[in-house]
Amino acid sequence: MSADNQQERLDANWIVGFVDGEGCFHVGINQMPKMQVGFQVLPEFRVVQHQRDEKVLFQIKHYFGFGTVTKNHGDRKEFRVRGLENLNKIVQFFRQNPLRTSKQKNFEIFAEIIFLMNNDEHLKKEGIEKIRKLAATMNRQSRKHLESSETSRQTQIVKIKSDLLSDEKMQ
Numbered sequence: 001m002s003a004d005n006q007q008e009r010l011d012a013n014w015i016v017g018f019v020d021g022e023g024c025f026h027v028g029i030n031q032m033p034k035m036q037v038g039f040q041v042l043p044e045f046r047v048v049q050h051q052r053d054e055k056v057l058f059q060i061k062h063y064f065g066f067g068t069v070t071k072n073h074g075d076r077k078e079f080r081v082r083g084l085e086n087l088n089k090i091v092q093f094f095r096q097n098p099l100r101t102s103k104q105k106n107f108e109i110f111a112e113i114i115f116l117m118n119n120d121e122h123l124k125k126e127g128i129e130k131i132r133k134l135a136a137t138m139n140r141q142s143r144k145h146l147e148s149s150e151t152s153r154q155t156q157i158v159k160i161k162s163d164l165l166s167d168e169k170m171q
Contacts, residue, residue, distance in 0.1 A: 010063045012097045018060070019094075020101045023047045025110035027135040029128070041122040041131055043113055045081040045090045048072050064089070087114050106138045 024046045032040040045067075049057055057069045057079040066086045072078040081090055091111045099107055113131050121127025 010059050012093070015060065015063060016094075016097050016099055018056075019047060020099050020103055022049065023103065025103075025106050025138065027110065027113050027131065027138065029132055029135065036123050037125050037128055039122075039128050041113070041117060041128070042082070043087055043110065043117070045087065045110075046072075047079045048076050049078075051075050051077050064093075084114065084117055088118070109134050109138050 026044050026046060028042040028044075030040045030042060031038060047057060047060060054069060054077040057077055060079045061067045061069055064081070064086075066089070067079055067081040069077060069079050081087060091114050094107050095111070098104055113134050116122065116127055116131055116134075122131060
């Protein structure tokens, strides 16, 4: 293999370091009247880069063998993973290769939410409430720097839904 190809190969340690700096574990909760409990839980793993560096996002996609590279916001692109099957693989990867920054705490919360979803807790009102409370504790320090307009909208939806759930409990 040529030196160029060796330099382009990613390994687990490189991925961990890159995600520590550029990755995000996010859980959106959307109101969906057609869903069994009226809400849909949308966990996702993202790595964002300026479009000039999208090549590295495709390398990460190739490393994992799944996910999509798509437009994020403005001149940014993202590698994004959704769906429980692939998110379980992401959780397994970061269990075997722990993050080294405070992002590890967000990952642990994210992994707990994925565990709850694997056990169909997102299909019960009590489970949605558990997931909502966990998701509200994620990305606290860095939220202002990571928010896109979509994240802001999602956060507002979660707060509104939380208020609605609280109102239902009081009735």
